[in-house]
Amino acid sequence: MDFQHTEDRRMLADTLNRFIAEQYGFDVRDRIARSQEGFSRDMWQRFCELGIIGAFFDESMGGFGGDGFDVSVVFEALGRGLVVEPFLDALIVGRALAHAGNERQRERVASMIDGTAIAAFAHDEPGSHYELARVNTRATRHGEGWKLSGAKGVVQQGAHADVLLVSARTSGGEFDEAGISLFIVPRDAQGVKVRGHRKIDGGRVAEISLDDVILDADALVGKEGEGYATLTHAIGYGLVALASEAVGAMDVAKDHTLEYLRTRKQFGVPIGAFQALQHRMADVLLEIEQARSAAINAAAAVGGSGVARERALSAAKYSVGRIGALVAEESIQMHGGIGMTWELPLSHYAKRLVMIDHQLGDEDHHLARYIALGRAAS
Structure with a gap:
């Protein structure tokens, strides 16, 4: 490669x-x-x-x-x-x-x-626990168009988007992959209610309720009931994006920590001279390279299809979730109390790394998915 x-x-x-x-x-x-x-x-x-x-x-x-x-x-x-x-x-x-x-x-x-x-992606629902096929929002025929009812949570910039891409179930049960459809919904459409709030790592998200939202026929994206494949395709690119974003944030957290170890002195010498901290920093550097390799592998695989693609994506998301938390914790601990202060950029990188783990499935979800995909393929 x-x-x-x-x-x-x-x-x-x-x-x-x-x-x-x-x-x-x-x-x-x-x-x-x-x-x-x-x-x-x-x-x-x-x-x-x-x-x-x-x-x-x-x-x-x-x-x-x-x-x-x-x-x-x-x-x-x-x-x-x-x-x-x-x-x-x-x-x-x-x-x-x-x-x-x-x-x-x-x-x-x-x-x-x-x-x-x-545009904003409105797919996650309260209680969905990252399961891609778990969709309770309903879409029913309304004349030649559609009527949507349901709720979506943690929609990035949902209060300020012009349009929403909404997943809704047109048939099947709560966990069925078949029967999910996608719709383009104007944010200001009648029946769309938005409640925005801040995120812990900066920016805003929104909780969105859909109360008998009437849509034209051309609001449907793709074929009725076949939205799951489109979700899998698009979210795969989202996983590559998050894995790469995490690597970029890790690199900065690493650089800030190395600089602090070189300049902060204790007992008249830089604290980076202490062997215990050198060992911890070496472990962090190795883990970041592991995350980088996983992100590269995901970027190479996302254009493909099938089990190999999905396992590479889940492996990358699991890796950056686990390693991101490690980098956040170790960087703050090696900075000491100052690492938690708002004025120090490091604390914001640490929060972002932790929150990346919770977007599009956390490390537990993707580890279980990776294992399940392997078993299904064997």
Whole structure:
């Protein structure tokens, strides 16, 4: 396997890293994350003008990338900067529309690429416990269109999105893969109620209730009852994104900790001279490289299909969940009490690493999924 990025990807990474370093410093990020909206529309537009979202899609969708490694280089840079703008939902919703949408729905991707439209992914439900097929929101026929009723939780930037990609059950039981359908729902549609709140790691999410929301026939994405395959496809790219974002955040936490070990003195010498701390830091460095390898493997596999793809994705998500918590804990402990303070960026990286574990399935969920996939294939 060739681990070297293409020249175009290196240029994209250099451009994005430079922009974040110069325009999205920690003070700027902290102000944006604590704002009423939880992200900056102006900053979002500037990111889009760099062509960042275009990297998620191939030329047929108006982009210039679309490969797993294109997604990876972007999100690793976003992780280094703790960027709170809604890139993950743009990726997942866009990939779903590109995979199964009709011509009109696929045209929405262009407005997402240029930043004129913000989309949110509304799939998780209270009590779903990360199970992809566990959907209780119902969609029933209403004339030539549809009527949706149900609830969705922890929708990233749900209060400020223009449209929602909503999963709903059109047939089958609560855990059935067959019978799940996807719908494009305008956030301001009658019957859509949104309650936003802050996230512990910055930005905002929303709880969304759907009370007899009436939709036209063309709101359905793909074929009725066949949305599970589209969810699996799109969320796979989301897992690559989160794994890569975690690696970027780990690298920064590592760098901050190494710098602290070199400069903080005790008994007249830098604390990094103490063998106990050297051993702990060496373990952290090795674990981060393990996470990086898992993320690379996921990026290479996401364009495929079948058990091999899904196991690589779950392996990566499990790895960054476990290792992210380790890096957060060790970095803070080696900093001592100052590591917990709001003013120190490290504490925010630690929170983000912990919260990444809880997006699109935590380490326990993906370990169980990895094992189950292996047993099913044997």
